[in-house]
Amino acid sequence: MEKMIEKILESAKCEILSSPSLKSVSDTRVKYLGKNGEFTAVMKNLKDVSAEQKPLVGKLVNDAKCVIEGLLSEREKTLFEKELENKIKSEAIDVTLPGKKSGFGSFHPITLVISEITDIFTGLGFSVTDGPEIETDKYNFEMLNIPKDHPARDMQDTFYITDDIVLRTQTSSMQIRTMLKEKPPLRIISPGKVYRSDFDSSHSPMFHQIEGLVVDKHITLCDLMGLLTEFAKKLFDKNTKTRFRPSYFPFTEPSVEVDVTCSECGGKGCSLCKGTGWMEILGAGIVNPKVLEGCGIDPNEYSALAFGLGIERTAIARYGISDMRIVFENDKRFLQNYR
Numbered sequence: 001m002e003k004m005i006e007k008i009l010e011s012a013k014c015e016i017l018s019s020p021s022l023k024s025v026s027d028t029r030v031k032y033l034g035k036n037g038e039f040t041a042v043m044k045n046l047k048d049v050s051a052e053q054k055p056l057v058g059k060l061v062n063d064a065k066c067v068i069e070g071l072l073s074e075r076e077k078t079l080f081e082k083e084l085e086n087k088i089k090s091e092a093i094d095v096t097l098p099g100k101k102s103g104f105g106s107f108h109p110i111t112l113v114i115s116e117i118t119d120i121f122t123g124l125g126f127s128v129t130d131g132p133e134i135e136t137d138k139y140n141f142e143m144l145n146i147p148k149d150h151p152a153r154d155m156q157d158t159f160y161i162t163d164d165i166v167l168r169t170q171t172s173s174m175q176i177r178t179m180l181k182e183k184p185p186l187r188i189i190s191p192g193k194v195y196r197s198d199f200d201s202s203h204s205p206m207f208h209q210i211e212g213l214v215v216d217k218h219i220t221l222c223d224l225m226g227l228l229t230e231f232a233k234k235l236f237d238k239n240t241k242t243r244f245r246p247s248y249f250p251f252t253e254p255s256v257e258v259d260v261t262c263s264e265c266g267g268k269g270c271s272l273c274k275g276t277g278w279m280e281i282l283g284a285g286i287v288n289p290k291v292l293e294g295c296g297i298d299p300n301e302y303s304a305l306a307f308g309l310g311i312e313r314t315a316i317a318r319y320g321i322s323d324m325r326i327v328f329e330n331d332k333r334f335l336q337n338y339r
Contacts, residue, residue, distance in 0.1 A: 002060060008038045009064045016071045022079050029072050032065075039065055109338045110208055110327060113315045114191050117210050120234045121189045124227070126212065129178055129190045134161065135168035143176045144251040145290050157197035159205075167195035172251065175213040175306060179295035184215040184302050191311075204324055208311035213287070215297065215304040221254060224284055224305040232260045232281075235318065241267065243278060252285025252306055264320045279317045282309035 012032045019025045032038045039061055107115075118128060141147070159167040174190035191210040214223070229242045243259040259280050262273035269275040284307035289299035297304075312324050319338070321327065326334055 002057070005042060005057070005060045005064055008032070008042070009067065012038075012064075012068045013071060016068070016075050019075055019079070022076060022083065025072055025076050025079065032068055103332065103336075106335055106338055108327075108335065109315045109319055109321070110311055112338060113311050113318060114208065114210065116235065117231075117309075117311075117314070118189065118191060120231055121210075121212060124230075126187045126189045129174050129188050130192060131171075131174040131177055131190065133168055133193055133195070135166055135173050137164045137166060139173040139176050140166050140168050140170070143291065143294050144172055145288050145294075146250050150250060159195050159197060168192075169196055170194055170308060171209045171211045172306070172308065175211060176291075176295060178213070179215065179292070179297060184297060184304075185217075186213060186215040186304075188213050204312065204328060207324075209308055210311060211306065211308035213304060213306050215287075215292070215302055217302055219286070219303040219305050221256075221286055221305075224256075224286065224307070227305070228258055228282070228284060228307060232258075235314070236260060236263055239266075247283060247285075249283060249285055251288050251291050253288045255283065255285035258282045258284055258307075260317065263317050279313075281314050281317055282307055284308070 012028065015028050015031075016025065019028055030037065034040070042057075042061055122128065137148075141150075158169050161167070171190040171192045171194060174192075175188070178186060178188055178190075189210055189212045192208065193206055194209050195206050197205060214227075225242075225244060232240045232242050239261075240263075241261045244256045245259065247255045247257040249255040257280055259278040261267035262270060262277055262279050264270050265273065265277065267277040269277045273279050284305065287304035287306050292299045292302060292304060312327055315321060315327065316324060
């Protein structure tokens with residue numbers, strides 16, 4: 001039994017000292033000291049040893065296990081340090097190499113246009129209002145003279161959350177909220193996200209609008225046309241011309257569509273304006289008396305003008321962007337053009 005223990009000990013020493021990796025050291029530990037290892041087998045054979053020899057054999061086994069455990073720990077330490085050294089060498093950084101420059105961020109063109117338009121209107125005495133993107137049917141449709149049976153609702157592809165809750169299709173709802181809370185005269189703009197079920201090169205299911213409202217005495221269509229003409233010249237350039245075309249919106253009467261001369265060709269005609277020389281940027285009109293009356297404003301005493309423009313469409317006209325979808329792709333090569 002003593003010779004067997006010595007033989008196992010010598011075999012373990014050889015394997016430990018020649019172990020090439022931490023895994024092989026772990027395998028050796030299991031082989032000799034595990035619950036099914038060599039020394040466990042020796043201890044199971046103690047039943048065949050005489051009572052006088054059992055203490056001696058037990059001591060030899062424990063001493064051998066201590067020697068093996070010590071050798072294993074020492075070998076593990078040596079291999080760990082060696083592997084760590086190799087890892088440090090392989091992952092070394094050459095601090096003399098030139099560094100990579102970090103890219104600089106920039107404002108998104110949508111953000112730039114919103115900021116520019118806001119600055120123009122605040123400079124003209126407008127205040128800025130904000131409100132919920134999840135809106136009630138009452139504020140989004142009903143109080144804007146669009147009842148449930150109104151044919152104009154067919155013009156809106158709306159995201160309904162419930163029968164009475166929608167993702168707002170226009171920021172006009174903020175005009176209603178403001179007129180209900182504040183007394184005229186009023187002069188506000190309401191920028192924000194709106195949602196409609198549409199997606200192609202010139203439409204997105206989520207886009208941005210800025211809508212404006214002026215409520216005062218003796219507001220006329222001439223005031224609207226003068227305001228929007230001045231706005232177009234400030235946004236584009238002083239040579240920009242405007243064109244007003246009759247249109248229809250249920251919450252304004254009369255209503256107009258407003259075009260500006262193409263910023264790319266100056267009105268001569270190009271692919272961006274489809275050869276017309278004009279680009280539509282907004283809709284506007286004189287607020288329907290029913291809308292004012294529904295908000296508690298006497299339409300016999302006050303009148304109002306309202307307008308709304310899509311920011312993406314304005315950005316296309318402002319910067320000559322050919323496809324609206326690229327605005328939402330976060331392509332760094334595209335965004336680097338706007339600083």
